[in-house]
Amino acid sequence: MTDRTAPTAHPISAIMAERWSPRAFDEARAVSEAELASLLEAARWAASCFNEQPWVFCVARRDANPAEFATLLSCLSENNQGWATRAGALVFGLARQSFAANGNANVMANYDLGQAVAQLALQATAMGLVTHQMRGFDVEKSRVALNVPAGTEPMVAIAIGHRAEASILPEALAAREVAPRARKPPAEFVRLGGF
């Protein structure tokens, strides 16, 4: 399969250069309970403001939890359902928007969820798995389907599994599996001191 390692301008850890979000998932390969446990453990040890750990994960493995997998899948946009149905696991990441201790608003809740999911995604890469994060889901539908409590915000859906050949996808999506990987040059997002 096409090498998707990032063309980095400075040396970075291999798992960061190799982490990438495909849509071609191998339906024949499952995500094991132990694999999912390690992914969630990686998320668990992320940093967070006051160590609040505002993240919650709703999870389902396709082979082991077919009903729950179908529920999570049904919340995705139609386009995302088309390819995510072949993922070995689906995970929704949610963030509690206030501190448990005092109820004050936690402005870092979504930021900290991002940190946790970044660790999950890198852990997946380290284990030979791939992940694809999506905002393309119906937030209100997911609130109902996942019975999300008030004050907790569904932020992201994550497909997890094994990479497959791009050719299993419709043409337009297959092309994105091999398109060059790109990021802004550092000069566009790094400032010495201030703006």
Added chain:
Amino acid sequence: MTDRTAPTAHPISAIMAERWSPRAFDEARAVSEAELASLLEAARWAASCFNEQPWVFCVARRDANPAEFATLLSCLSENNQGWATRAGALVFGLARQSFAANGNANVMANYDLGQAVAQLALQATAMGLVTHQMRGFDVEKSRVALNVPAGTEPMVAIAIGHRAEASILPEALAAREVAPRARKPPAEFVRLGGF
């Protein structure tokens, strides 16, 4: 120095188990230009919604950019200034709150900044550096000091450097350098299917 490796319940990458936020920084050791470049490169390759890369980093190395370092330091809370003054570099992480292409609100901006900083922090760990993220800074003061444009939100300050012995810190802070590392058990933040 005390081993700060996390007591993980499932196997995770060493850089994730070892990443930890000290306050004891070694004033005698600098952060090099090449090191900072690799940290920002790690952030650069984080995932983001529509590959928007909403993050901006205002950076200063203590030895190379003393004026800029002093400016960033001055925005921290007094307590944080007390120990962060010994960091080799300070970085402020900011997030553009709308998409560049169409001006629509980007609800994933802070989340994606979190992903980028998580990668920065793990890259630091991989390179033998330590990081400490802080929300303890004066947001309004930083807007002025860093000349932050409207629509961009200062979210986090990050001290980066080399770890020092806890004994360089006042007693209360030194105790936190050796306190047990803890996270909620998975049952508290993982749900099969939904809530």
